[in-house]
Amino acid sequence: MLFCIFARNHSKMQRGNTYTWTRLAFIFISGLVLLFLVAPLLGLFFSTSLPDLFQAAADVQVQQSIGLTLGVSALTTLIAAVFALPLAYLMARKDFRGKALLQGLIDIPIVLPHSAAGIAVLGCIARDSALGRLADLFGLNLVGSPFAIGMAMAFVSIPFLINSARDGFQAVPLRLEQAALTLGASPFRVFRQISLPLAKPSVLSGLVLMFARGMSEFGAVVIVAYYPMTTPVLIFDRFNSFGLGYARPVAVLFVIISVLVFIGLRLMGRTGKKNNDVIL
């Protein structure tokens, strides 16, 4: 199918007289990369029978884990947005000393090994930490709770929301915000009615990216909460305890859900995207 798309574009190129060997080589190499991405997923799908898939979908433990994963990730994303959007706006609009350092700090979770991120989050919520002791006063143990899962998900995925929203706010012309101020709007009203609606595609894209990244997190989550099991942990557990055949249907089910989220992300991100075609 991919090669059909390329062949169609190829004939268009010849008509447009922009055909070059460089472009042909690039198309071929790009095809190999796409094959590398698609082949394992197709292998996963073709080696799982429909009855196995339906059995996995009917499994209460699987259903509960998918519900937990999606629910915690969605709630975490919404709560994180309240904190991430003002920070993203400041990063887009203000110049201050130490801004580059702060940007590095925001990006740290992206470069950390996720198991190390899990250990870091565990240190914050363990019984001997300030937060852990506070929860203990109310008889709660944060480790192994949906709260711990949300913390781990947020820690590794919040940079995606902050960076995407920051890019969106940066693309809003400053003049529009200034015009609103001179018309009597308070800075918060300007943020709400001008900056946020105009940065909406990037903010939505960031929210979906954070949600998708959070729900697929394994390394950090497994350290703070093996139980209750999120779906990535459940897939690992079934693979570890019963083998590949038992883990695969759950994996396929979760891949389908992830792909649906991914399609949603691409559809939302498409609005306002510039054409970045370069003639090679």
Place this chain on the structure above:
Amino acid sequence: MMLSCKEVEYSVGRFRLRPFSLELEKGEYCALLGPSGSGKTVILELIAGLRRVHKGRIMIEGKDYTREPPQKRPVGILFQDYALFPHMNVYDNIAYALKISGMTKPDIFRTIQTSVHELDIVHLLDRFPDTLSGGEKQRVALARTLMTHPSVLLLDEPLSALDAGLRDASAALLKKLSSDGLTVLHVTHDPKEVELLAHRSVTIDP
């Protein structure tokens, strides 16, 4: 005195505005002339409160506005690129200031109707800014600014982006606003505009 700038100083990066003073009487139309990079637009932004004055004072109708934020100043500004909100239609753009002031919907509708008839933009109310011509955008931006009933109207190169025919119409409109008693400070680099519109002119040295 309607507008009074006293020894206003400002600098950003390598740009430095020399101490600037200006006094405008009510209803006066003053042109601010100067080459590119001389700081004409910066002066408008200082008066509007979009930049913070480093030294000196800005008084409007006898009140000191030097430290007041832009939303508290009785100043309207028409930006060179018009700065219309692209996600709102013309009606919502014009109604923006009125909604902030807490006016009821029927009152907003009545107020806008009078203004859009005068500016000949009544047929544009449902359109979005990206579908308007330069002249139409300017009239909409002007209508939007005038909704705040500014004491001083600041114009940043209002005629430079328009072609010859529209320029005459726009100049006539600005002249009419001035004759209605509005105090205007008009930034330009074209001496012809000064001759055509202004009571007097002030030149900024680079």
